[in-house]
Amino acid sequence: MIENGRCSELINGKTRAGLLGAAALYLLYISYQLFQSREDTNTTMTPAIRILFIVFFAAAAVALLCYAVYIWRQSGREDEQKPPEDDPNSLK
Secondary structure, three states: OOEOOEOOOOOOHHHHHHHHHHHHHHHHHHHHHHHHOOOOOOOOOOHHHHHHHHHHHHHHHHHHHHHHHHHHHHHHHHHHHOOOOOOOOOOO
16 A cells, blocks of 8 residues: 555545645644744743744745645545546445
């Protein structure tokens, strides 16, 4: 099932897009939490580093969301182009 490190048979495109979307939302949550605690002085993180991490996590989240939408749309096109399979157990 898994060939060359790819698990395309185990996870379809919509599932992969959903997992990528969840990871993107988590990265947005992390950047939001860093943004909310920017006034906290009881930390060893400098304000410049904190802003750098906020921007990094937000940019990574946006990139993951864009890629998830791309994967989701591609899987929808593949589903439309696939001819229906004949199931010998189906009632006709």
